[in-house]
Amino acid sequence: MQTKDLLQQAQADQDWIVGLRRELHRFPELRYEEFRTSEVVRRTLTELDIPFEHPIATTGVVARLGNGNGPCVALRADMDALPIEEEADVDFCSENPGKMHACGHDCHTAMLLGAAKLLKRHEDQIQGTVKLLFQPAEEGGAGGRRMIKEGALENPQVERIFGLHVWPELTTGHVAGRSGPLLAAVGSFRIRVVGRGGHAAFPHTTHDPVMATAQIVSALQSIVSREIDPFSPAVVSVTALRGGEACNVIPPQVEALGTIRSMTTEGLAQLRAAIERIAHSTATAFRCTATLESVEGEVDLPATVNDATCWETTRELATDMLSAEQVHEAPPVLGGEDFSFYTQAVPGCFMVLGIRNPEIGAIHFLHHPKMKVDEAALPIGTAMHAAFAFRSLQDLALPSNQTVVEATAM
Numbered sequence: 001m002q003t004k005d006l007l008q009q010a011q012a013d014q015d016w017i018v019g020l021r022r023e024l025h026r027f028p029e030l031r032y033e034e035f036r037t038s039e040v041v042r043r044t045l046t047e048l049d050i051p052f053e054h055p056i057a058t059t060g061v062v063a064r065l066g067n068g069n070g071p072c073v074a075l076r077a078d079m080d081a082l083p084i085e086e087e088a089d090v091d092f093c094s095e096n097p098g099k100m101h102a103c104g105h106d107c108h109t110a111m112l113l114g115a116a117k118l119l120k121r122h123e124d125q126i127q128g129t130v131k132l133l134f135q136p137a138e139e140g141g142a143g144g145r146r147m148i149k150e151g152a153l154e155n156p157q158v159e160r161i162f163g164l165h166v167w168p169e170l171t172t173g174h175v176a177g178r179s180g181p182l183l184a185a186v187g188s189f190r191i192r193v194v195g196r197g198g199h200a201a202f203p204h205t206t207h208d209p210v211m212a213t214a215q216i217v218s219a220l221q222s223i224v225s226r227e228i229d230p231f232s233p234a235v236v237s238v239t240a241l242r243g244g245e246a247c248n249v250i251p252p253q254v255e256a257l258g259t260i261r262s263m264t265t266e267g268l269a270q271l272r273a274a275i276e277r278i279a280h281s282t283a284t285a286f287r288c289t290a291t292l293e294s295v296e297g298e299v300d301l302p303a304t305v306n307d308a309t310c311w312e313t314t315r316e317l318a319t320d321m322l323s324a325e326q327v328h329e330a331p332p333v334l335g336g337e338d339f340s341f342y343t344q345a346v347p348g349c350f351m352v353l354g355i356r357n358p359e360i361g362a363i364h365f366l367h368h369p370k371m372k373v374d375e376a377a378l379p380i381g382t383a384m385h386a387a388f389a390f391r392s393l394q395d396l397a398l399p400s401n402q403t404v405v406e407a408t409a410m
């Protein structure tokens, strides 16, 4: 199957894909509440005569195509939206108040359904199995991890996986990715500093947790500047401080919340250990105690690491489908993605898809209330999914020495 043919066929299906995307966009649902979205996915798969399993991870769906006789490759889309009031000037605006598809997961789901249609059309050429994973709760719910726990990568065992994210900083028609770490390992923390409260006019009778927390927040900034290799990107941000109610009362305790980011999962553990050490010793110096706690509902994400072969395959396919000028090496980004759970389990590739078009106001970044998508990009995403599946099944079916010969020949 030629990649250019796949793109042409996906472009012929553009209205169908866009129709689905707009329907999903009108009814955004938050993590683990994607019931209507999941229904649209299942309705569409049924119309396409594609078998699927449901429920998995509450609202998730796993569809499968192919003859089952050969290797297995997975393609993944996330389905959840964000708690944001939409301000985009589109006539298919969110009808669920306070909720919006501001991260483009409506597009991801629609593009994967487009790929389902495309793959179904050529199912006779699928030697093996293609699994389509429609997952819930990418936004802070670790839906990917639950999909894996509940068996999405088993029976048959997935050997390669592909996923993508719409990217408002990249012009429509362009894609980007890289080998190795693409997106960060992400963690959150809560430091609880406990002292002794009292009357603010008698500070000597108190152990002031406000003072201790202020010192801790400052001292934490030394982690990235003094403890981490300057060539290894890392972030320690304190994003919330809570404590005290009145101007004349020293409170008994203060909480500091924040986020940590690293390009490696080990780096994240190093940041957390340093925070614990600094918080503990600084609090002690100020006659308080500090404990490091996890933030309720927040799950640590490993780094999203692209397998070298899978990125090479993706890069070649995209170059073939578009042109060399439209395929870019992406710099690593300190944002996180729960696709990382899949790349931790099996070799995979995560790619970003350009959707930027200033002429229609598609310029705002992800999670912005005016975030807009150039829908002309959707067939490219659909075709890339299908192309990755076809090509990976072919490569996996070859004995390993032939794969190497083929790869060097290209």
Ligand SMILES: [Zn+2]
Residues within 6 Å of the ligand: 103, 139, 366, 367
């Ligand atoms: Zn997001």
Ligand SMILES: [Zn+2]
Residues within 6 Å of the ligand: 103, 104, 105, 138, 165
């Ligand atoms: Zn997202």
